[in-house]
Ligand code: NAD
């Protein structure tokens with residue numbers, strides 16, 4: 001079986017669902033169920049013996065020791081993290097605890113397990129660390145896209161904590177020989193995305209008749225990748241990636257934020273027109289910028305294409321249409337995740353802007 005950490009979050013849950021749709025190899029899913037973890041994401045697996053869920057922390061060494069000994073996974077994919085830049089600005093502590101200390105403890109637990117393996121089991125074991133393009137820092141409009149050789153120059157508490165985890169993973173390879181792989185991916189979007197990140201927040205706010213907050217001038221650029229494409233890239237790297245290598249994963253799809261917001265408005269105008277005939281664009285509100293806001297991220301994903309034959313299947317046009325439709329079809333999911341804790345966060349992040 002494989003061990004997935006953070007498999008109740010946005011990308012982890014999509015990964016587990018896709019994995020079990022394509023293979024009968026069981027998944028042990030370890031997730032702390034923070035505000036971002038949601039077992040409803042995995043409801044379709046209820047009663048499915050191929051999915052074993054354990055609530056717990058990647059930094060809990062005795063728990064990891066027990067789980068690894070009992071389930072003997074052939075690979076681990078580490079999605080578990082605190083993942084939201086704005087939250088890291090308001091409270092960096094959890095980011096250091098999970099992304100840095102937690103990753104270090106996880107590496108230690110897995111190293112002890114791996115070192116006790118023998119033969120093919122030991123040779124074939126992999127630790128795949130899921131990271132982000134944000135570790136490379138910010139680009140000017142004319143800079144070339146990030147390659148795997150870029151220096152790590154993180155600018156937010158979130159990206160600094162992820163860069164630290166990437167360094168730890170590298171060190172566990174060089175020092176202990178742990179067979180690691182690292183992927184650095186651009187911004188994901190798609191089903192099950194918690195509505196504190198730009199795309200789901202805009203969809204959810206638009207439908208609720210609320211303002212659509214655009215930070216600063218809205219001309220910050222991100223590369224967007226449909227989450228199912230990220231999942232297929234991870235499966236490919238796990239199957240064929242060279243130990244110790246980093247693979248950048250991206251959608252070849254750079255867009256300024258304001259264009260993303262207007263595209264969502266246009267789709268909603270078509271799929272769920274407002275009663276008064278006005279466009280959702282009238283709800284767009286420019287608000288105070290994020291401190292230290294990175295201007296541009298762009299991923300050069302040619303290494304993974306050249307070496308492993310992976311490319312994204314979705315264009316932004318097809319992926320964003322599917323995403324908007326998913327939110328229209330899953331209003332109950334949206335209602336359930338908008339708990340008291342979610343409302344507190346909206347107050348913390350937007351009230352003073
Ligand atoms: P998410 O915040 O939606 O989910 C994170 C999951 O990890 C949650 O289920 C949470 O409960 C769990 N978790 C948090 N702390 C934990 C701990 N200490 N122990 C065990 N579980 C814990 O995040 P996501 O968007 O699904 O991102 C997953 C991974 O991919 C992260 O490592 C993130 O840095 C990386 N990534 C995300 C994006 C993106 O656009 N969302 C892009 C590139 C890379």
Ligand code: TYD
Nearest residue numbers: 085187196197198199213214215220222257
């Ligand atoms: P986000 O989804 O938080 O991802 P990241 O910061 O990891 O790239 O934000 C994507 C972009 O959208 C980023 O440039 C910040 C911007 N943004 C807004 O303009 N308004 C918002 O309310 C949010 C949440 C983000």
